[in-house]
Amino acid sequence: MQVATSETxxxxxxxxxxxxxxxxxxxGRLAGALPSEMRLAERFAVNRHTVRRAIAALSEEGxxxxxxxxxxxxxxxxxxxxYPVGPRSRFSENIGxxxxxxxxxxxxxxREPASAEIAGLLGCGIAAPLTRLELLRVADGAPVIVSTLWFEEARVPGMVAGFAETGSISRALETLGLSGCRRLWTRVSAIAADAHDAERLHCPLATPLIQTTSLTAAVSGEPVQYARSRFLGSRFExxxxxxxxTTTD
Amino acid sequence: MQVATSETxxxxxxxxxxxxxxxxxxxGRLAGALPSEMRLAERFAVNRHTVRRAIAALSEEGxxxxxxxxxxxxxxxxxxxxYPVGPRSRFSENIGxxxxxxxxxxxxxxREPASAEIAGLLGCGIAAPLTRLELLRVADGAPVIVSTLWFEEARVPGMVAGFAETGSISRALETLGLSGCRRLWTRVSAIAADAHDAERLHCPLATPLIQTTSLTAAVSGEPVQYARSRFLGSRFExxxxxxxxTTTD
DNA sequence: CTGTGTTGTCTATTTGTATAGACAACTGAA
DNA sequence: TTCAGTTGTCTATACAAATAGACAACACAG
Structure with a gap:
């Protein structure tokens, strides 16, 4: 509720x-009718036009x-x-x-070569060929999550076609005989949406996003997928x- | 890496x-020497002075x-x-x-009356007297987490004095005979730092923060603490x- | 020492943001 | 119907941000 007064x-x-x-x-602190422009101008100690500009932006966002x-x-x-997150939580089920x-x-x-980081996580060689997928998830037609997934091609081949056919990552993995995969861990941080993600998610530049990275393994324990996702902070918890x-201690 | 060109x-x-x-x-994509101002100006398609202004801000942040x-x-x-988060994870141990x-x-x-939300979470009456604490956590002298904690006074009395004496929430709870408390769940979202938190955390306005809410219960299962924390997104994962x-499914 | 590269400082101009004032157009209660 | 309240639009001015150019001061390699 505070607007920086001098230094912006x-x-x-x-x-x-x-x-x-x-x-x-x-x-949920604001619902129904907003205070009037004049009232908001008083509250934020700015000119009414400045409030109008802000409201115009929110109006544009719907x-x-x-x-x-x-x-x-x-x-x-x-x-x-x-949005529950666990070993087997899935987007469609959570949204449903x-x-x-x-x-x-x-x-x-x-297709890209595995970086040292991803090679270490997926247990493959540095520069091993990876399939990289970019997914955009929508809820009620509105974009809410952008995800980047990496699979090692030798171990998990044909994920592009698999997803195209099944419309689902887990089903595509199943057709490869990889049922029962589970997420091993999830790491969470917060970032500001860059222009790229902002465009994908239809949100203003620098909107706070929940960023997660996670590793998913087959029943055998062998890593099969590394994922990085960005969720709209205002739409998810x-x-x-x-x-x-959880065995972190 | 993209700067909005026309509409900012x-x-x-x-x-x-x-x-x-x-x-x-x-x-970790940038370390050691930055590209020169001229190079950055080319990359971001802006005047060199604009880059200088940006670098001045980063310099101010150290x-x-x-x-x-x-x-x-x-x-x-x-x-x-x-930063591992689980039933018994604690700040000092994680940072150590x-x-x-x-x-x-x-x-x-x-002291404040319990809102409907907090009353429901802590299992106390609406408007029951709560103790509300504001904590600022530092790592190596730099502020990194701001937390707001709520305790029902009837059930968990004297937490202000308890924390003052012990310097620790869990130890203060122990002196009340509440050992073995565990966190039941944690919810995570992302927000932008308002002026208040930005000042506390010594970060620029609107810096992305990881926001968590969590409920901690005694061994009996009775809720004893509700907490809301804001972590610097650039410092934590x-x-x-x-x-x-984790039984979310 | 010279030349290239880099940051630092100064002046000037243009564009975007913020403020100010005024009036129009609409709403809804009395 | 009137009036108070609200949003919408127009014009104007001041300040911040962005751009541009130029030169100083420093670093370092050849």
Whole structure:
């Protein structure tokens, strides 16, 4: 709720106000009618036009709709999706469980040599040929997750065609005889959306994203997939249940 | 690596460049000497002065040091701390395990009535008196985590004094006969640092933060603590190990 | 020592952001 | 119908950001 008064840290005041209002909407602190432009201008200690600029941005994103004479209203929009993450959690099931329509598509596929990092994780040779897939996941038609997946070609061949045929990574793995794969671990950090991801996710530049990396292994324990995903922070809350005791200690 | 060319989305070009370079540094893609200002200006398709402005910001943050005639260099700085999160993971142990000096202080303590949300989580009455603590955690003297903790006073009395005496939440709980507490679950999202947290964490406004909420229970299963924490995204990577199988499915 | 490369500083201009004022057009309650 | 409240639009000005050019000061290799 605070807007930097003098030093703006390179972020326009209107953008700060838009971000603040967006966060309030995401956290459920703002719903229905927004305070009037004049009220918001007082609250944020800025000129009314600056508030208008912020609201215009939110309107463009579809988060609010303004009506002359009546006010500005938060558009009906689902809150954060509680997204469970575990050894076998899957996008379609999670989204379906949240009563959203899951969907997605492959937006890129390429072949590249394994970097030292990925080689170490997948247990393959440095520079071994990898298949790299770029997936865009949507919920109710809106893009929400961008993922980059890496598979070693020798061990997991034909994933591009497999995904094209089955529309699902786990089903494509199954057709390769790799059923029962499980995620070994997930690492989570937070980043700001760059122009590339912002375009894919239809969000403003520098929107906070949850970034995860994870390693998935076959039943044998052999790593089969390394993935890096970016979730819209305002749309997701990853849920890790410690009830059975995650063995980090 | 892309800077918005025409429409800046309310984020100054210098800020975008600073953010991009900061991310590269955080991900280990940039170390030692940075490309020269002229080279960076070419890469980002901006005037050299704009690059200088970005570097000035990073220099202010202590991420880089510039030397006339020699170039600009990434300051020695630890990468991301892999921070395990589980039922019993604790700040001091995690930071110590990462060979950093843990520290911290209570920066705020207040009493407030339980909101419906917190009442539901802690299993107490709405408007029941809560103790709310604000903690600032540092690693090697640098602030890295801001946490807000809530305890029901009737069940967990005197936490302010307890933390003041012991310097630790878990030890304060132990003096109340609440040993063996465990975290039941952790939820993770990503937010942008507001002016308040930015000041506490000594980071630029809107820096991406990992936000977690978690519920901790006594051995009896009775909830004793609800916490909300904000971690610097560039300094942390939360690690969730699924090896034993987190029961989210 | 010279020349190339790099950062640092200064001046100037253009563009974007923020502020200000005013009025139009619409809404909804009294 | 009137009036207070609200958003929408237009014009104008001040300040910050971005760009441009030039030169100084330093580093380092040949």
């Amino acid at each position: 840290a390179g972020i326009a005041r209107w953008r700060q106000i838009a971000d603040s209002l967006r966060a309030d909407i995401a956290e 988060l609010v709709t303004a009506a002359r004479g009546r006010g500005t209203f938060v558009a009906p929009r689902p809150g954060r999706i509680a 469980a949240a009563s959203r329509e899951p969907g997605g598509s492959m937006v890129g596929a390429t 990853l849920l890790f249940d410690h009830a059975v005791g | 989305a309310g984020i100054a070009r210098w800020r975008q460049i600073a953010d991009s370079l900061r991310a590269d540094i955080a991900e 991420l880089v040091t510039a030397a006339r005639g020699r170039g600009t260099f990434v300051a020695p700085r630890p990468g991301r701390i892999a 395990a990462a060979s950093r000096e843990p520290g911290g202080s209570m920066v705020g303590a207040t 939360l690690l969730f190990d699924h090896a034993v199988g």
